[in-house]
Amino acid sequence: MHPHKTRQPYPRNQWWAAAYSSEVTRELFGRTILGERVILYRTEQGNAVVLSGLCPHRAFPLEKSCLVGDSVRCGYHGFTFAASGALEAVPSQTALPTGADLRRYPVAERGGLVWIWTGPEALADEALLPDMEALGPDNPAWATEQHMPARIAARYTLLIDNLLDLSHVSFIHADTIPAGDKVASLPVELVETPQSLNVRRIGKALPSNPFFKLMFPEHDGPLDQSFDAEYFGPHLIRTGGDLFDSGSGKRLGTQNYLHVITPETPGSLHYFVITSRDFATSNPALSNVHVDMGLLIQPQDKAAIEAIELVLQGLETRRGRYRPAAIPGRSRFAVASKARSAPRRTRPRRQAGEAGQSVPRAQSSSILSMRQRSLAATFMPSSSLNRKASLRWWRSMSRFCSLEGVIMSAAAAISCTNPDIRASLPVTAFPSRSTGGKFPIGD
Ligand code: FES
């Protein structure tokens, strides 16, 4: 598998890990998940809550706000939202605008992680969560270590690609994973279960080394070691596996490395690594070695896939595409020249005054004066005045605004001479024109 496309849609009907449970406290905490800003916190009873993280009033980042009991009070104008996401108070008025609630994500805690369901709430089924007891972290008889959460500037599919092809261990991690140099030459078998697909390699009669000795101090002689890469979904891949005595075939223990992946944006991801084992569970030295090895191994993978991400982004131009070049005997990536050499397609431009198009398309984006652009930029999330985006922004802003918001948006709108934008404004945001100067929202 190799991801050749950017802007791939994320799978949304899916549980994704938003944070370690220990990161979610009575302090508001913000993170971007699948391109959406969210806030995380705990109620006074200790339940994890995940809500959309931008205030619907003026898009203020709610992680810069505060908790009042179990409610979130926006740090900008004081809109207050219950833990259910419902808007429950607007300081400047008694009537509450409808449709200004925060989204509340279904949440579950498993394996020391807070998982959120990003699809429709009706489809959230906790039976779809990974079985963290079978994998170790929720089994009290196993020893578990959580590694530092990492952010990697690469599309999440590149990390899946990395983990399912463990032949890279022999090269990238040759100096950091004991016996890793053998992995690339081991035969591969596929093992399918109802929940997973396991790409399994087994190293036979691997000579003892200091790491094996630390894991199994009583054991002498060579070991057989599984190098699994078990795919449970885009959110979880397990590596590691069983270790056996080479002579008797007796299982000595299981060491799982759980790689929990969450897309952050189309070009970045969150990475949570958890190690869990069912042997030497009271050996803190072994736990420390796992964490220390993680600090060496993870940056090697991060550097590799971030380098690939840069290459892919460089090859993906607005009009150009890339594909493996068809050169007999070898392959390489090349920018497809077709799109460049093909004559540029132009859209027939409508004439001014034609039905349904009062403003020529080429002029519509430049119709705002510099003063209007800077004024509008004050009220918009981005200063790039894309026409469609600006219309969307005006609609949503004027729908959710408080009394002060009405005044401010009306002030901006009055100075806007673009007839499309003026026409898009609901009556509530333009009191002087449509309501005889009376504000229909609030007191
Ligand atoms: S931005 Fe949150 S209340 Fe105004």
Ligand SMILES: [Fe+2]
């Ligand atoms: Fe790796």
